[in-house]
Amino acid sequence: NNLAKRRHVDDPTCVFCGEQESISHLFFDCVVSKLTWNLISDILGITIGSDFESVGRWWISTNRHAAHDIVSTAILWTIWPYRNAICFQGKQWRNAQELWNGAIAPCRKWKILCREKCSLELEQFIRAMERRQSELLRIAWR
Ligand SMILES: [Zn+2]
Numbered sequence: 235n236n237l238a239k240r241r242h243v244d245d246p247t248c249v250f251c252g253e254q255e256s257i258s259h260l261f262f263d264c265v266v267s268k269l270t271w272n273l274i275s276d277i278l279g280i281t282i283g284s285d286f287e288s289v290g291r292w293w294i295s296t297n298r299h300a301a302h303d304i305v306s307t308a309i310l311w312t313i314w315p316y317r318n319a320i321c322f323q324g325k326q327w328r329n330a331q332e333l334w335n336g337a338i339a340p341c342r343k344w345k346i347l348c349r350e351k352c353s354l355e356l357e358q359f360i361r362a363m364e365r366r367q368s369e370l371l372r373i374a375w376r
């Protein structure tokens with residue numbers, strides 16, 4: 235039942251895969267994060283998501299990458315509350331697709347921050363993310 239699956243507060247393991255959790259594990263090294271970043275790299279056409287530096291490098295480079303930046307921020311922005319909902323609110327971990335869908339929502343919301351060219355580019359990324367949702371279904375244990 236749900237109560238049996240509720241985590242102990244001192245549980246040091248990753249809510250997604252059960253390995254030892256750390257910040258870098260959660261955001262980058264976990265099998266769930268890795269798969270997510272691999273797909274994102276493919277969609278954006280850049281290599282991103284091996285660590286914070288690989289993401290931050292694009293943020294500080296130039297404005298031309300605004301659409302990339304929104305997508306990568308949305309991934310980071312989604313992982314943390316998703317993990318916390320499982321940790322502290324007894325939410326059930328289902329699969330990486332749910333996390334992925336959670337990241338599409340802020341991308342859509344943040345489109346208003348874009349000028350025309352960025353907005354078109356972001357729309358392409360969002361559509362690609364929607365098309366590739368099913369590739370995340372296979373990551374669904376714990
Ligand atoms: Zn993990």
